[in-house]
Amino acid sequence: MYPIITLTTDFGEQDSYVGQMKGAILSVQPRVQLVDLNHQIPPQRIVAGAFELWRAWRAFPLHTVHVAVVDPGVGTARRIIAAHIKGHFFVLPDNGLLSFILAEESVEEVVEVADPRFWRSTVSHTFHGRDIMGPVAAHIASGVPLRKLGGELDAADLVMLESRLQDGDRRDRPFRCEVLHVDRFGNVVLPVRGELSGGGRTIHVSIDGTSLALPAARCYGEVPNGALVLITGSSGLWEIAKAGGSAAEHLGVEVGSEVELDTGR
C-alpha cells in the first residue's frame, strides 16, 4: 500500500497552513505520497478550485484521494462530504468544488463527513482542512470505507455552481462564455471543450470589444513568434495563446472577461 493524497487550497504560501494540514494527515497515515495541486486558488474563489480539481484529477492513478479546501463557509452549517467517483476519492466542503467533475462523471458513493472519531482530537472553528478534511482523507487513504465516515447522501443534492463547460463543436453560432483561467504563460483558457486540429480553420473571437480572426492550430510552434492562435490546451479546453509571449497581456483580458466565439459552422 502506498496511497496518494493531493491537496488543493486557497491557503497561499505565506503561512504554514498547508504544512499543518500535512502534519495532521501524517499523524494518521505516515506512509502517504502527498502532492500539492494548487495552493494559489484566489481566496474563497470556489469556481477556480473546481476548475483545478477537474483538470488535474485524471492525471493521477486509481485510489488517489483528493482533498480540496476553498471554504468560505467554514464554521457554519455547510456540509463536508467524501465522494467516490471513478475509483478516485474526494474530500471537500459541499459548496460546488466538485461541479465540473460531477457534470461529466457519475458518483458511486457520497457521504456526509460526520463521525468525529476520524477527525483531529480538537477541532478549531476556522481550520477544518487541518482538523477534519486532512485526517479524513488520511483515513480513506488507509482503507476506511466511506460509509463509516457518516450518512449517505444523494448526489443530486450536492451544491452545483452555475459555471459550465461548453462544447465547441455545437452548431449554433456565435456563442458566448467568460474567460475561465489565465495561466502563468498568459494563455487565456476558455470553458470550451474540443479538439482543434489546425488545418487552416479560422475562428472569430470578440473579447472585451476586440474582434480577432484566430487561426486554429495544434501548438504554439505552428505559428510565427508573436502571433495569436487558438489551440486545444493540455486539459482539452480552448486557449487563446501567443507564440513566445502572453496572450492575456496582449489582449488585456483576465478571468471573467466576456468572450464571443464564432466557429463559422
Next chain:
Amino acid sequence: MYPIITLTTDFGEQDSYVGQMKGAILSVQPRVQLVDLNHQIPPQRIVAGAFELWRAWRAFPLHTVHVAVVDPGVGTARRIIAAHIKGHFFVLPDNGLLSFILAEESVEEVVEVADPRFWRSTVSHTFHGRDIMGPVAAHIASGVPLRKLGGELDAADLVMLESRLQDGDRRDRPFRCEVLHVDRFGNVVLPVRGELSGGGRTIHVSIDGTSLALPAARCYGEVPNGALVLITGSSGLWEIAKAGGSAAEHLGVEVGSEVELDTGR
C-alpha cells in the same frame, strides 16, 4: 521506520536552495517524508520563523524533526543546536527561533551541533542549511542520538527573543501588543492567547489610531459579510478578521502595527 522532517526557511522560491537542502537530507536518509512548513519567512526575520515553528509543530506526530533556517549569522560564531522537546526534534541556529516554543515547553535535551562526521563532506561558508543542518536532521531522523552530535548545552543559555505571547484573559486593562502576523486572507494575528467563545462579548481595539468595538465570535460565519470580528484563530491566538474580506486591508495595518486592547474586564 518512516521519519518526517519539516523545513522552515527564508529561502523563498526563486532559487533551488530548498531543493538542495532536500538533496543533502536524502543523501543521508532517502526514506523520509519531507514537509515544507514555510519558505516565505521574510529574509532574516527570526521572529516570523519562531512564530511559524510554534504554531505548526504540534500538528505533527511524535519523532518529527523540524529544521529551521533563518540564519543571518551564517558563517559567524553563532551556534547551531539540536534540541529534543516533548518527543519532537529541532535543528536550527541558536538565534531565537525556538523562543515561542521554549516559553511554553521545557527542553529534554539540547546539544551544540559540532561533530562534522554528520555534516556534508564539504561545507560552504554561506549555506549551512544544506551543508550542516539538513544532514544533521537526516541523521536524527535515522536514529542518531543527540549526544553524538556535540556537547550538551544548558537550555537556559539559549538565545531568546524579546517578543512574547500574552494571555488575553489577564485582568489589567487596557494592554498593548504588536501585530504578529498577517495571513493570506488578511487576518490580523495578535500575540494574544485565549478562547473567545462569542456570546455577545465586545472587545475594544485601538490600532494605528483607529478605535473599534469588535464583537468576539467563534468564526467568520457568525457575523454579516463585510463585518469585522475578533476570533480565536486556528493556533489559539486572537485574530481580527473580516467576513468575506481582508481585515488587514480594511484597517491598513501590517506586521508590527501597534494595538491596544481593552477586554472590558
Next chain:
Amino acid sequence: MYPIITLTTDFGEQDSYVGQMKGAILSVQPRVQLVDLNHQIPPQRIVAGAFELWRAWRAFPLHTVHVAVVDPGVGTARRIIAAHIKGHFFVLPDNGLLSFILAEESVEEVVEVADPRFWRSTVSHTFHGRDIMGPVAAHIASGVPLRKLGGELDAADLVMLESRLQDGDRRDRPFRCEVLHVDRFGNVVLPVRGELSGGGRTIHVSIDGTSLALPAARCYGEVPNGALVLITGSSGLWEIAKAGGSAAEHLGVEVGSEVELDTGR
C-alpha cells in the same frame, strides 16, 4: 529501491501543471521521492533552467533522475533526450538545458526519447512534461535502461547555449560577464568560478556604470552591516552581497546587467 526524481520547470504556482506532472509520474511509479528544485524559472528562459540544474544536481545522491521542462519548442520537432551523467539521469528537451553541466562533465550515454510505450497513453501537443518527460523519468527511476527509450545520440550533437562559466583566477584582466542570477536575498550571482578566501584582497567591479572596490570575504558576517562584499556563494560562484541587505537593490542591477571585473592580478 526508493528512487528520487527532481523537477525544474517554468510552470510557476498558479496552475496545477507541476501537480499533473507528478500524477503522471506516480501513475508509473508510486514509490518515488519527488523533489521540487525550482518552478519559478522565468517563462521559457532556458539559461535560467540550465543554471538551476547545474547548481543543484550535485546535492543529490547517485541514481537521482532530474526532469527539467523549460520548453518553448513543445510540439515542434525539437528532440527530447535522456542522458546518463556521473551516475545521475536527466530527462529534458534538447534545447541547451544541460549546457552548464555538459561544460564540466562527460556524458556516459544519451538517447532520444522516442518509444511511446514509455509515455502517457494520450499525448497533448502542449504539455510534454506531463505526457512524455514525467512518465519517462518514472520508468528510468524504476530501472528501465536508457537504450530502451530510443536511439543513441552523440553527445557532441546536443544543443549548447552560448552562456559559459568563467574562471575567476585567470590572469588576463579586466574581464567581462553578465549577471547570471539574483537570489531572494538580493545576492548578485556572477558566472565566475573560484574560491575567494578573504584575507584583504580587493576586487574592482564596474557594474552598470558604477565602479566599486569590493573586499573579498568568506561570508557576509565578516564585514559590517550594510557593506558590499564579494564572496564565493554556495555553488562556488562569485556573488556580490550586502551584509544585512540586498546588493541587487543597492546597485540597481538585474539578470543580464553587464559587469567588468579586475582582480588586480
